[in-house]
Amino acid sequence: MRGPPLLxxxxxxxxxxxxxxxxxxxxxxxxxxGAASGRLLPPPSRIGATLWDLAASGDLRMHVEATLIRVGLGFLCGAAAGILAGALVATIPALRWLIDPSLQALRAVPSLAWVPLFILWFGILETPKVLLIAVGVFFPVYVAVSGAIASVDRKLVEVGRIFRLSRLALARRILLPAVLPATLVGLRTGLGLGFLFVVAAELMGASEGLGYLLVDGQQFSKPDQIMAAIIAFALAGKLADMALIALTLPLTRWQDTARESL
Amino acid sequence: MSVGQGRAKRAEPRPASRSGTHATLGQGTPVLLVDDLSKTYADGTRALDGIGLSVQQGEIVALIGGSGCGKTTLLRLIAGLDQASRGVVQVDGAAIREPHPRVGVVFQEPRLLPWLDVAGNVGFGLAGLTRAERRARVAHALERIGLSEHGGRWPRELSGGQQQRVAIARAFVAQPRVLLLDEPFSALDAFTRKGLHEQLLDLWAESKPTIVIVTHDVGEAVTLADRVVVMRPRPGRLDETVAIGLSRPRDPVAATYEEAVRRVLAALDRSLRPAAASRPPAPETRAAWW
Structure with missing residues (x-):
């Protein structure tokens, strides 16, 4: 990996x-x-102290865990559904005509608009939260996968035909690697949206999770706790993104632009 | 087979079997046989009409002609990538309707798979071999194209000429009986092209596959081919065949080479000239003209 000098x-x-x-x-x-009161925006030292207290008491760990589990489950469900639907729609024209218009229409609905309905349908426990996150993750992954498959270079597919690859081998040896980069970009976008939606999900009623810390901080007027939760969100999101990149980097090593864009 | 045959047959009445339009060397069983091959697209465009060609074991045939005369279409039909509207293609007597293990193709663009390294690309089409056999064959091919050091590099790190060499190695390593090349060097500069001609002939000399190469470069045709078949457009047909009759390696400044180039140029010129004057204006009147 060549880059500018370390310095x-x-x-x-x-x-x-x-x-x-x-x-x-x-x-x-x-x-x-004393130039500013720091009542509504606490100074960094107080935010740090609050973060430290939360970490020391084990509360932070519990909240982060709760949030990560929700994001993880929602991401897995949404990404799996997105990949499956994207692949089916891109490879079976009849299916594309049948369900793509509906999915595109649903995509136009702001996902937070589902919140009241999900609460009515599934209550306020874990199901609607995970589902909301899954919905948020689904669409970018679906769009990325179906678009990537549709735009696979026909000329490379022809190379596969010349060597008489079976349909399965063609999918595995040409289609899959060809769509991988775009799929990973979709997954990253999806993961980012997952963190966006977990906040919304936890705002709608939770007794644990970073979103709960936000609500709690607002209700009891604890801006330092809100700031601490925001920082924890930022760190968790960034670390999850980095983990996703680290896991998938070996798959896109061949790409010229991979290192720059990821 | 003489230079004049192509011209002579134009004046002959059309044989009932339509197989009389063969451009052939005339002896032995051909490895590649094309008979009465026609291709009409769905919109009615006639890309090829009544192509007949037979090519012997180890022979190199160059198809030459301007753009739009169906050279690439013909190659794709022989490769089994497209379906003919009429007629047959046979390799060793077996009809070709889809890509065939004995037929290799090198496209105009290298078409390397960007996610495989050079060695992976060369070995891409090798099936049913042990790992060691595969590796040996790939290593040998890489050595023959002068890229032994580059087996682990990505295609994007290679020059255009190197990429096309990898594509040629990928085709050769599968040991095809018939190798089809579709203007493989047209995007390269003259120096690179010359080097690739030599390497192609080198590889060919090893296993002597039958080669059909499409080109619009007369020098390339004369350098590589035993026979140069001139095509004419709308619809694509085979016109004259020019036998080169030079031993290899060929010296591009020798008088005999110059003479062969002149013969091909003359044939090309003839294929262009009468097109307007004596060709039928529309397909409907063609039968009467023949």
Whole structure:
């Protein structure tokens, strides 16, 4: 893996951190000197302390776990359904004409609009939460997979025909690797949306999870807890994204653009 | 087989079997036999009409002609990638209706699979071999095309000429009886092309497959082929056949080479000239003209 020299890369990353650091330190000083009250926006030190307390008591771990399990389950269901539906719709024209218009119409519905219906149908326990996340994950994956299969280079398929690959071998040796990059992009988008929707899902009633920390912080006027939950969300989302990339990087090593775009 | 046969047969009445339009060497059982092959597209466009061609074991035939005369269409029919409207293609007596294990193809573009490294691409079509056999064959082919060092590289890291060499190796490694090449060097510069001609002939000399190569480059046709078959357009037909009759390796500055080039150019010229004057204006009147 060739890249710019380490020093220059480090310098660039440092430059990116400069702005948030200056703002944080500035706010810290402003609150410490009494120039600002810090009641609605607590200084970094208090947010850090709250985060530390949550972590020390084991609460943070419980909340993060609850959220990750919901996102994980929803992501698995949504991604599996998206891949399956995308593959079927792209390869069977009759199915495409039959269900693609309906799916595109459903896609146009803002997914949060399902919340009241899901609550009516499934109550407020885990099912509607996971389902809502799955719905959010499904569409980007579906669109990516069906689009990728439809745009597989016919010329490469012909190479497979020349070597008389069976339908199964053609799918495994040509279609699958050809659609992999776009599918992974869809999965990443889906995972991002999964984190978006888990907040909505946990806002609709939960006794644990990072979203619960948000609601709780709002109801009991604890902005430091809200900030702590937001930071935990950011970290969890970023780590999940990095894990997905790390897991799939070996599959896209051949791609010129993979390293830059991922 | 003489140069004049093609021209002479144009004046002959059309034989009932329509097999008299063969461009053939005339002796032995052909490895590749094309008889009365026609292709009409759904919109009524006639791409090929009554093509007859027979090619002997180890012979190299170049199909030459301007764009739109059906060269690529003919090659795709022989490869079994498309279906003919009429007529047959046979390889060793077996009719070709779909891609056949004995027929290899090199396309105009390299068409390498970007997710496989060079060695993986070369060995892509090898089935039913042990791992060791596969590796040996791929290594041998890579060595023959001068890319031994590059087996682990990605296709995108290769130059256009190197990519096309990999594509040629991929076709040869499957040991085809008939190898079809569709303007494989047309996107390359003259120097690269010359090197590839030599490597192609090198590989060919090993197993002597029958080769049909489509080209629009007269020099390329004369360098590679035993026979150059001129095609004419709308609908695509075979016109004259020019036997090159030079030993290999061929010296492009030799007088005999120059002479062969002139003969092909003359045949090409004839195929273009009478098209407007003596060709029938519409298909309906063709029968009367024949």
């Amino acid at each position: 220059r890369r480090g310098a660039r990353a440092g430059l990116g951190l400069l702005l948030p650091l200056v703002l944080a330190v500035g706010w810290e000083i402003a609150v410490a000197t």
